[in-house]
Amino acid sequence: MTSSPTGRDAGSETRTALLLVLALSVVRMVALFATPLELYPDEAQYWLWSRTLDFGYYSKPPVIAWAIWATTALGGDAEAWVRLSATLFQAGATLAVFLIGRRLYGPPTGLAAAALYALMPGVQLSALVAATDAPLLMFLGLTILAYVELLEAGGRRRLGLAAAMGAALGLAFLSKYAAVYALIGLAIHLAVSRRARAAWAPASALAAVLALGAVLAPNLAWNASHHFATFQHTASNAAWNGVQLFNLAALGAFVGSQFGVFGPIPLGALLVGVFLAARRRRLPDADLTLLCFTLPPLLIVTAQAFISRANANWSGAGYLAGSILAAAWLVRWRARRWLTAAVAMQGAVAAFFLAAVISPALADRVGLANGLKRARGWSQTADLILDRAAREPGLTAIAVNNRFLFYSTAYYGRDRFAQGAPSLTSWLLMEGPRNQAETAAPLTPAIGGRVLMVSYEGWRRAEMEADFARAGGLEIGSVRLDRKHRRKIEMFVGEGFAPRPRGPGGPEPAQP
The missing domain is CATH 3.40.50 (Rossmann fold)
Known part of the structure; x- marks a missing residue:
């Protein structure tokens, strides 16, 4: 892994990353307050939950309701204030991507990763909708950041990073139970990396487990007192009842949708990189770390799509680490033109999306009205x-x-x-x-x-x-x-x- 740079070498990229996050956040907030689009019913559901704070709700963990409570307490119940936390969470996730990329590969890769992530088509929607994906991705980003720092740390710092990682992972679970993919990725990394196993001592492992348990305990208690309603609902979403099993058409539709969620060039780079890594059967430590957090959600949800069904965003837990990995490989391959094209293409899509949110008539004119009808x-x-x-x-x-x-x-x-x-x-x-x-x-x-x-x-x-x-x-x-x-x-x-x-x-x- 590349040690964290300091001074003049990292300063320019850091300032650029901060400006990128600030500019996108400001533009997104303008769109939030300017759009005539109404709350999608799921957003209205989360708003209703936020009127009564609790440690759990029927179909989702509590962070989304807590966040809406905070923003509406500040500005009122208008749609923009219900949605505001999504923009803030995605700003935090983008900064986490930059810091992870800078820590593992250096400032240029960190900046490229932040740009790919921040302009990802799926993130454009997630940053403007009150839903569980935005807080999940931010806390997953903090979890991975603490983990990659822990792999290099020693002494008491390692103990603190382990506790921070456990707490961040707990908050990811309180955002969406898809955080389980991070646990799967961690387990895989420990199984395949001797260096990862060496980084953990009994004291740091205990600190991580205790921090995770402390954050999760109230939600577990709530579920236990409500017949594990949230767990049952989550399991039913993945159930195979009432759907056609082993559906190649559904698999193809899901895989195709991922190019729209992640972006065609970044996803193409990710697929090529995985293919090359499989042929060589050897990966740098940083690549292996990120691959363990990227592949489980992508492979598991793809299999779910083939066996029964899967929504396009269910694989989203893998794309935060995946955006860093795609940027790292494009930089390593010296594919500057492809990287520039990816940022330009995704920037153009982001600009159109924001314009359509501000003026839905634009989407109507190009035949995309169907995508907005549930917010009208x-x-x-x-x-x-x-x-x-x-x-x-x-x-x-x-x-x-x-x-x-x-x-x-x-x-x-x-x-x-x-x-x-x-x-x-x-x-x-x-x-x-x-x-x-x-x-x-x-x-x-x-x-x-x-x-x-x-x-x-x-x-x-x-x-x-x-x-x-x-x-x-x-x-x-x-x-x-x-x-x-x-x-x-x-x-x-x-x-x-x-x-x-x-x-x-x-x-x-x-x-x-």
Whole structure:
């Protein structure tokens, strides 16, 4: 490994990296405060969680809710403040990439890695959306940074770095359980590297384990008291139920999506580098370290995509280390033109993305409206529901049959609920809850005297009506999302809620 440079040699690259992070953060904040795009329903869900701080939630660990609580406490509940932490987390992740690259390969590679990472297409989205990936990547970056420093350290410093690594890894787990890939990478590195094994003493290993356990303990206790709800939800995401197994088309789609997430040139460099390393069967220590943190999520999620299904961002835990490795190999191969082309291409994509966020009409004009439709029309949808509720005397509740509709209505109707609108609840299709909305606010006979029922896209409306002694007053409303898409809701008033015995359910309708 290259020792950490100091003085004039590192100063220029360090200043450039800081300016890159600052400039991108400022531009992203401008986009956040200028965009007319509304919260995606998952973002609204995290905002709702942030109203009640806890050590865990139904489907995710707590860091995303904590971060939204902090930013909205500072600036209010507008969309930009809900999303602000994403920009800050990705700024931290980019700095971590620079420091890791500088530590392992020197300042030029660190700067190249920071540029590739900061301009990665997947990071552009992650930096503007309130989701779990941004905090995960920042804390994974801090975990790897502490680890590579630990490999070179000695004495008491090694003990402190071990504790810092354990704490950072714990915070990564509290962001998203995909942090388990870092544990897998660490285990692989210890298995294949004698130098890595030599760096750990019993005292430093104990410090890392204790720090990790201390950070994770409250979340583990929360899960234990809630029937391990978050763990079960995470496992169900990877389950094979209801999907076609061993699907080559799904595998091809997933692999193709990775070129869009990581960027075609960086991913190409990564694949070529892995191929060359496999042929030579020998790697420099720094390459081996990063490869152990890069390959597990990529290979495991690719296999998951072939066996059942996988979302494009599920492999994201590997791309922080992967961006450093791709930059290191491009610099080592003296592929300056390829590196320049990668930065220029990804910079152009980032610029277009930010322009489309500020002015969604730009995306509409180039045929990308479909990618934005889930961030449109939710405030109008909430108004349709609450306006109908205001016209119905004596309502005891409003009940919706879709979690996206629940969270978006809770967010965009927050002022009217605070002013006394009937409470928002979830109609349960099955015997037990399937998500946080159904867990926290189920429709029950106790509040089911006179209910405004809302069916998303008309889904299961007949079954909803059958749960009442009387049902009537059907009204169909719709909201235009773009030239091709509309969102439809069907509303009626049900009286005397007496739910029938529940049978097998089914997936919720596709979200237009």
